[in-house]
Amino acid sequence: MAYIETENARLFFEQTGPEGAPDIVWVGGGGTKGRDWQRFQTPHFDAKFRSTVFDNRGIGLTTSQAPMPWTIEDFAADVAAIIRGACGGRKVALVGSSLGSAIIQQVMIDYPALVRVAVLMGSGAWSTGWGWDYQEAEIDFRKKGGRLDGLMSVTHYAAMLYPARALGDRELWPKLKALMLEWMEDDSNETSLIPQWDASLRFDQREALKTVRVPAHVFAFEEDIEAPPQDGEELAALIPGAKLHLLAGMGHGSWYGHKHEEINRLIERVVT
Template sequence: MPRFSGSSASIAYEQTGSGPDIVWVGGGGTRGRDWQRFQTPHFDPKFRSTVFDNRGIGETACDKPLPWPLADFADDVAELVEAVCGEPAFLFGNSLGAAIIQEVAIRHPQVVRCAILMGTGAWSTGWGWDYQEAEIEFRRRGGTLDGMMGVAHYASMLYPAKALGDRELWPKLKALMLEWMDSGENEASVIPQWEASLRFDQRDRLASVRVPVHVVAFAEDVQAPPQDGEELARLIPGAEFHLLQGMGHGSWYGHAHDEINRFLEGLLNRHL
């Protein structure tokens, strides 16, 4: 992957397709290439997609001491957009990636053509806070979640019950999850990335956002319940809230990606 040297990180990225720019911002434990399996092939005929590894995972390198606040992740994205896109871009993100984009919209609105935020909220709270804090503490005590134990743990957090119970789909999802577990990327990234996800709270600054924003929630999302997305949309002037039925936090990856891609493309077309 090519590299861009930002102010505090050397960012590994890749571009495919041609047309208006989309920048895909990954969630915790995911690499830029993960978008290339189910998303960018759909968009490449009409858009230029930029994927990249967030700091804390993959080939992107950052020597700045931990912890990294969410603002650092957002600065990386803004610098990358300005360097390799050359114009405001559509920003897509899920989970931590969506939280990063919110921070970009607050701090660097000049790089945002439209922000599409999936599976997120305005802050980390309630069960989501406890879940992330428990995972971080588990790693600090030397625990790991890998192999089928990791698959069993994370699959229930990412996919709705109907998908897990689908006897044809589940083996495919299991293979995807095992590939993720075997890569070791999630284990390596939990502490550097999830600290930012755990401790962010943008509620008092979202009223300053002036770029177009779409908040997309999934009705069966355990990690980011739909009410979190509704709250987020209320706090951003002019933001639109969309609820997709029958989907979970990770349905964009191997479950309902075709339906999600068509829906996202419809949102993009409104802002061309």
């Protein structure tokens, strides 16, 4: 097991792919571990790229004694430490989803010299409207002692992550259900929800993103309920030179067991 020690965290990471190949660092969203990228993403890239995955603070084998609430800047500092410690400080491609994308956006703001290109999936420049209400409701539910378990949690989050065509696919749904059950039985989502989602709820990068000069690709999913495509459109408009990719028939979690092959091909194209 490999760790990077910082003043405020002990960061667990893993690497695959050839030494000396171009680096991709994968940044997970709320409730996801680094290993989640290893199921559907990194095997596609391991022949040509070195992939680094890690657990954000608040989940998995990464630990932090820093007082909460943690900010998006705290999470971005962790990513910078990963790049410096695991990738030798070389410029890397950063790929993220949801909260992971927001973290990458902050890395682009605070540590632009570390980023070669960024892929931002299912993201926005700030939390507002439906996105704010949804996240605040989840956090408040946990603060009052609530939790989601078993099939109830699976159906709740599946409806947030996948489009109707995927949920209604009688061959695909059992596979997605098994993936979701595995995730929920691990209990990581429940333990990480408040510390990670609070940062996702409260960030606002709208002004700072206008100063970014890092090449960026925004993947907005046309049927994304958690981060509606308007959020991605706004994000791409704020980052100078960013390219918007509006992906039809996909939802917030389509990278995980739904349209991952199509998404991987697009990621490979834009980071090469």
